[in-house]
Amino acid sequence: MTETVDIKDLAEPGPGQPAVRLRAEGLTLGYGDRTVVHGIDLDIPDGSVTAVIGPNGCGKSTLLRSFGRLLKPMSGQVLLDGTSVHAMPTREVAALVGLLPQSPTAPEGLTVADLVARGRHPHQTWYRRWSSEDEKAVERALRRTGTYELAERTLDELSGGQRQRAWIAMALAQDTEMLLLDEPTTHLDLAHQIDVLELVGELHRETGRTIVMVLHELALAARYAERLVAMKDGRIVAQGAPEDVLTEDLLREVFGLRARVRRDEESGSLLVIPLGRDRDRLEATV
Amino acid sequence: MLKPSVEPTARRSREPSSVPGRKAVRVGPVSGVWRARDVFVPLAAALALFAAVVVNTGRGDFPISVPEVVDVLFGGGDSASRMVVLEFRMPRSVVGALVGAALGLAGAIVQGISRNPLASPDILGITAGAGTGAVAVIVLGGEYGSVSGPLAEIGVPAASVLGGLLAAVLVYALAVRRGLSGYRVLLVGVGVQAVLSSLISWLLVKASIVDAGRAILWLTGSLNASTWDNARAVGWALLVLLPVALVLSFPFGALNFDDDTARGLGVRIDAARAALLVTAVLLTATATSAAGPVAFVALACPQLAVRLLRTGTPPLLASALLGAAVTVWADVLGRTAFGSIELPVGILTAAVGAPYLLYLLARSGKARRT
Numbered sequence: 001m002t003e004t005v006d007i008k009d010l011a012e013p014g015p016g017q018p019a020v021r022l023r024a025e026g027l028t029l030g031y032g033d034r035t036v037v038h039g040i041d042l043d044i045p046d047g048s049v050t051a052v053i054g055p056n057g058c059g060k061s062t063l064l065r066s067f068g069r070l071l072k073p074m075s076g077q078v079l080l081d082g083t084s085v086h087a088m089p090t091r092e093v094a095a096l097v098g099l100l101p102q103s104p105t106a107p108e109g110l111t112v113a114d115l116v117a118r119g120r121h122p123h124q125t126w127y128r129r130w131s132s133e134d135e136k137a138v139e140r141a142l143r144r145t146g147t148y149e150l151a152e153r154t155l156d157e158l159s160g161g162q163r164q165r166a167w168i169a170m171a172l173a174q175d176t177e178m179l180l181l182d183e184p185t186t187h188l189d190l191a192h193q194i195d196v197l198e199l200v201g202e203l204h205r206e207t208g209r210t211i212v213m214v215l216h217e218l219a220l221a222a223r224y225a226e227r228l229v230a231m232k233d234g235r236i237v238a239q240g241a242p243e244d245v246l247t248e249d250l251l252r253e254v255f256g257l258r259a260r261v262r263r264d265e266e267s268g269s270l271l272v273i274p275l276g277r278d279r280d281r282l283e284a285t286v
Numbered sequence: 287m288l289k290p291s292v293e294p295t296a297r298r299s300r301e302p303s304s305v306p307g308r309k310a311v312r313v314g315p316v317s318g319v320w321r322a323r324d325v326f327v328p329l330a331a332a333l334a335l336f337a338a339v340v341v342n343t344g345r346g347d348f349p350i351s352v353p354e355v356v357d358v359l360f361g362g363g364d365s366a367s368r369m370v371v372l373e374f375r376m377p378r379s380v381v382g383a384l385v386g387a388a389l390g391l392a393g394a395i396v397q398g399i400s401r402n403p404l405a406s407p408d409i410l411g412i413t414a415g416a417g418t419g420a421v422a423v424i425v426l427g428g429e430y431g432s433v434s435g436p437l438a439e440i441g442v443p444a445a446s447v448l449g450g451l452l453a454a455v456l457v458y459a460l461a462v463r464r465g466l467s468g469y470r471v472l473l474v475g476v477g478v479q480a481v482l483s484s485l486i487s488w489l490l491v492k493a494s495i496v497d498a499g500r501a502i503l504w505l506t507g508s509l510n511a512s513t514w515d516n517a518r519a520v521g522w523a524l525l526v527l528l529p530v531a532l533v534l535s536f537p538f539g540a541l542n543f544d545d546d547t548a549r550g551l552g553v554r555i556d557a558a559r560a561a562l563l564v565t566a567v568l569l570t571a572t573a574t575s576a577a578g579p580v581a582f583v584a585l586a587c588p589q590l591a592v593r594l595l596r597t598g599t600p601p602l603l604a605s606a607l608l609g610a611a612v613t614v615w616a617d618v619l620g621r622t623a624f625g626s627i628e629l630p631v632g633i634l635t636a637a638v639g640a641p642y643l644l645y646l647l648a649r650s651g652k653a654r655r656t
Contacts, residue, residue, distance in 0.1 A: 130319045
């Protein structure tokens with residue numbers, strides 16, 4: 001639980017061991033006097049795609065918010081390059097960690113270009129609001145997310161999938177090495193969910209960004225993430241490679257779900273076939 | 287610092303680097319987005335303001351023609367018209383312009399940080415707080431309508447600022463438990479406003495009939511007896527706070543998003559919001575102390591500016607200039623449109639502003655249905 005890792009070790013990882021720039025140490029989080037996350041230790045390997053899964057209310061979004069410095073820990077800390085994010089200036093964190101909240105809202109009538117340009121905020125000052133670097137980063141983000149053609153449309157004219165891509169473009173324009181996505185696929189149909197996750201995968205492959213996302217769709221999480229972190233009641237139950245984490249036992253334990261986990265021969269991805277709620281466990285937990 | 291993205295260069299060189307709809311202006315370290323509307327709308331508003339001031343100044347028992355007024359304003363004219371224009375009539379228009387600008391700016395700030403186009407310093411109880419402070423001085427400080435001298439010059443603005451700040455602090459303290467976002471602030475504001483209205487009523491009942499009459503006239507918002515003294519407090523407030531607001535417009539843009547997004551962009555939202563709110567309170571309170579609560583300017587002008595500039599966030603400078611132009615034109619109308627009856631500017635702005643508020647409500651209802 002409490003391995004004390006020297007900061008030097010973090011900067012220079014041993015052979016075969018990926019660097020860890022973002023980590024939680026004994027992190028306890030909550031709202032008011034309600035504790036949601038209980039003393040979590042978690043390392044996010046640099047350059048990985050991690051998906052946090054778990055039932056509603058297990059604290060996965062809360063965990064992500066504290067990684068993005070949106071929530072002050074009750075105890076413990078979130079370390080970014082060995083420094084507590086809450087001891088760092090907000091702007092400095094924002095230049096390193098980009099965050100897309102679960103249901104972000106923008107002012108009415110905002111165009112896609114203006115939304116994406118807003119992502120440059122941590123790199124700007126009150127008199128330097130549209131430098132050539134800003135322009136390049138915004139153009140890159142628009143093109144990469146396929147929203148360049150939509151740049152002059154307002155957000156309310158877009159479909160759900162297009163709007164989500166525009167928001168991801170904003171997070172991308174922020175040009176951070178780490179990206180936190182809180183349920184980026186909610187309210188999207190399956191095709192658009194795939195669309196968004198393919199985009200996330202592309203980003204990771206092309207730029208080596210570290211990505212942490214909260215996802216509900218288990219099979220999609222297993223397909224698009226390299227690492228899964230399963231949470232229940234504010235604690236981490238399992239973490240590791242998708243095939244090690246996403247097991248029938250874990251689904252029973254974490255979700256109270258009887259399910260079959262199979263591997264599709266052709267694509268090699270994991271399939272989750274739900275069979276029903278686990279009655280015994282359901283009664284035990286409710 | 288590591289730059290995470292290495293873009294394939296082939297893709298970039300094929301197309302010229304540009305983002306549609308965001309043409310750049312760059313001078314040395316200063317840069318921004320060039321939009322013709324952002325320049326022409328404020329320019330047009332400034333011209334409309336100038337025209338209103340000229341027309342307003344020419345009107346009166348001793349009419350002065352427009353060319354003559356312009357002549358005086360640019361340093362010419364004979365001594366009689368100079369005296370009438372600069373000493374007697376100018377204060378009225380200048381106070382109107384300053385009050386309008388302060389209210390327009392304060393309204394834009396409040397609408398932005400509450401993310402609600404129907405919010406205004408009136409609804410947050412700031413105006414009522416400022417009004418209560420001023421009425422208290424008029425009623426308790428004067429003897430039979432004779433608040434004058436330092437009490438009028440310093441006492442009324444000071445009491446307004448104090449009242450406005452107290453109301454804002456009260457709203458803030460009652461609403462802050464869950465941050466400053468959403469409807470909680472507005473609901474608390476309406477409650478505080480109701481309490482303050484009854485406090486004003488109580489003061490009026492307690493007052494002598496002459497004081498009460500003066501206070502009621504003041505409460506409708508009037509430029510009638512404006513002097514250079516009235517311009518002083520709000521003038522200083524604008525001189526200091528307009529540049530402050532233009533600097534704060536940087537975090538202000540991000541505050542128009544939800545709290546998590548704004549924080550994720552590196553904005554210290556509580557500090558930025560508090561600074562903006564204090565700016566809005568000082569502007570509203572000094573404006574209210576100068577001319578009474580001039581209704582609907584703070585509500586309508588930012589929305590007008592949003593529509594003219596076609597932006598998502600209430601533009602600060604354009605809202606201020608439109609506020610000034612609208613207020614002085616409303617005064618011109620109030621003085622001339624009804625023959626010998628001179629209506630206070632507050633009644634005119636309310637008469638124009640109230641239907642506009644209804645229009646906004648109807649429109650937002652329609653937008654939600656589709």
